[in-house]
Amino acid sequence: MALLEVKDLRKNFDSxxxxxxxxxxxxxxxxxxxxxxxxxGKTTLLRCLNFLEIPSAGSIAVGGKTIFDAASSRGLSxxxxxxxxxxFGLVFQNFNLFPQYxxxxxxxxxxxxxxxxxxxxxxxRKELFEEIEEKSRELLFRVGLGDKLNYYPHQLSxxxxxxxxxxxxxxxxxxxxxxDEPTSALDPELTGEVLNVIRQLAAEKMTMVVVTHxxxxxxxxxxxxxxIDGGVIAEQxxxxxxxxxxxxxxxxxxxRGYEK
Amino acid sequence: MFQTVLLSLTEGFGKTLExxxxxxVGGIPLGLLISLGSMSRCKLxxxxxxxxxxxxxxxxxxxxLLIIYYGPGLILGNNWWGSGASGRFxxxxxxxxxxxxxxxxEIFRGGIEGVPRGQREAGQVLGMTGTQIFFRVTxxxxxxRIIPPMGNEVITLVKDxxxxxxxxxxxxxxxxxxxxxxxxxxxxxxxxxxxYLAFSGLLTLLLSWTxxxxxxxxx
Numbered sequence: 001m002a003l004l005e006v007k008d009l010r011k012n013f014d015s016x017x018x019x020x021x022x023x024x025x026x027x028x029x030x031x032x033x034x035x036x037x038x039x040x041g042k043t044t045l046l047r048c049l050n051f052l053e054i055p056s057a058g059s060i061a062v063g064g065k066t067i068f069d070a071a072s073s074r075g076l077s078x079x080x081x082x083x084x085x086x087x088f089g090l091v092f093q094n095f096n097l098f099p100q101y102x103x104x105x106x107x108x109x110x111x112x113x114x115x116x117x118x119x120x121x122x123x124x125r126k127e128l129f130e131e132i133e134e135k136s137r138e139l140l141f142r143v144g145l146g147d148k149l150n151y152y153p154h155q156l157s158x159x160x161x162x163x164x165x166x167x168x169x170x171x172x173x174x175x176x177x178x179x180d181e182p183t184s185a186l187d188p189e190l191t192g193e194v195l196n197v198i199r200q201l202a203a204e205k206m207t208m209v210v211v212t213h214x215x216x217x218x219x220x221x222x223x224x225x226x227x228i229d230g231g232v233i234a235e236q237x238x239x240x241x242x243x244x245x246x247x248x249x250x251x252x253x254x255x256r257g258y259e260k
Numbered sequence: 261m262f263q264t265v266l267l268s269l270t271e272g273f274g275k276t277l278e279x280x281x282x283x284x285v286g287g288i289p290l291g292l293l294i295s296l297g298s299m300s301r302c303k304l305x306x307x308x309x310x311x312x313x314x315x316x317x318x319x320x321x322x323x324x325l326l327i328i329y330y331g332p333g334l335i336l337g338n339n340w341w342g343s344g345a346s347g348r349f350x351x352x353x354x355x356x357x358x359x360x361x362x363x364x365x366e367i368f369r370g371g372i373e374g375v376p377r378g379q380r381e382a383g384q385v386l387g388m389t390g391t392q393i394f395f396r397v398t399x400x401x402x403x404x405r406i407i408p409p410m411g412n413e414v415i416t417l418v419k420d421x422x423x424x425x426x427x428x429x430x431x432x433x434x435x436x437x438x439x440x441x442x443x444x445x446x447x448x449x450x451x452x453x454x455x456y457l458a459f460s461g462l463l464t465l466l467l468s469w470t471x472x473x474x475x476x477x478x479x
Contacts, residue, residue, distance in 0.1 A: 110386035
């Protein structure tokens with residue numbers, strides 16, 4: 001059974017149709033890359049899956065359970081939306097770290113707030129917080145920032161900030177982790193360290209969806225590639241096919257732009 | 261003589277401080293409400309509020325003091341404020357709070373709108389509630405952004421309190437000036453400047469201390 005199943009997802013902004021029926025599914029442990037021209041709907045797709053935008057139509061299922069269906073669940077409550085979001089993590093193009101917290105603070109903030117909803121929070125507060133901090137430290141070590149735990153975002157390079165952001169997203173143990181062009185805001189010499197972390201996560205079988213312009217990276221790391229253009233999936237398949245030997249003229253045209 | 265003057269000026273400065281403190285206590289929460297209203301997506305709410313802000317910021321505070329104090333009596337034939345010093349003081353406080361709330365509201369609006377949308381969204385995808393995002397993520401960034409412009413307003417307010425004398429609130433300038441008529445002395449009036457300088461100096465120190473406290477992060 002597919003871990004994530006997206007069916008006929010559509011999104012309109014007034015009369016503008018940004019997503020015009022996107023369907024795909026992915027298995028646990030897979031890495032999916034999304035490529036395509038700007039304005040094609042890649043970012044909107046990620047934003048819809050994380051409920052930063054509410055899809056106009058379509059459905060989303062995680063582990064066989066439908067968490068969103070535009071036809072039936074008009075008006076999810078604030079609480080339901082929040083619960084749904086916890087299935088997913090999102091790493092932004094611009095990191096969006098919280099500037100007033102250290103690296104460790106950024107990673108542990110949301111888990112600490114989550115812990116407040118536990119019934120045993122009052123009695124075990126200290127213990128829970130220690131566990132969370134310990135886990136946050138481990139995550140920062142995992143992304144290679146064990147020596148920067150108490151640095152504030154402005155004291156870190158872009159690549160380091162993005163790795164903190166990845167650790168922050170992992171701290172809530174999402175079922176699927178989404179990346180929205182994670183290296184586009186970085187200087188070229190800093191992209192490698194971020195891509196390496198994503199590569200390492202792929203090797204550890206984290207389920208991931210990566211919107212990227214790094215074709216070589218997409219080819220190396222993904223199990224499946226989606227080419228999105230004009231709000232639809234114009235082509236999808238294994239990277240050898242979509243990136244090396246595309247069937248669609250639009251895909252060929254798009255990839256030609258990267259050969260120069 | 262010096263002692264008499266000092267006593268009178270200190271008493272007047274007490275009134276000045278009262279205006280100052282009450283304006284901040286009333287003006288900051290009201291300013292926050294006005295700023296939220298002016299940012300509302302409901303135009304029926306935001307437009308009238310923007311109109312009020314324009315009128316209040318576009319006319320002299322002295323004129324507003326006169327209108328608020330004398331207006332009800334002249335227009336409605338009924339002086340709301342009651343007679344005597346306490347009535348004039350209440351009218352002055354209302355005028356100050358309203359005037360400063362409008363200035364504060366624009367500072368708050370700038371501070372709130374200045375926090376990148378991504379901060380809010382990052383909180384949302386981490387499953388935080390709206391309240392948690394406001395208190396844990398946005399608020400401190402807003403405070404850091406608004407401290408310099410708020411500092412300006414607060415220092416201006418110290419001196420603007422002297423406008424209350426236009427409706428005969430006995431603040432420090434009023435008391436200093438009284439010595440010209442009663443004793444033929446001009447220096448008490450000039451000496452009031454020392455009080456203003458000392459107090460605004462204290463505030464400047466306090467503001468720069470707060471700014472330093474928030475220096476550990478950048479927005």
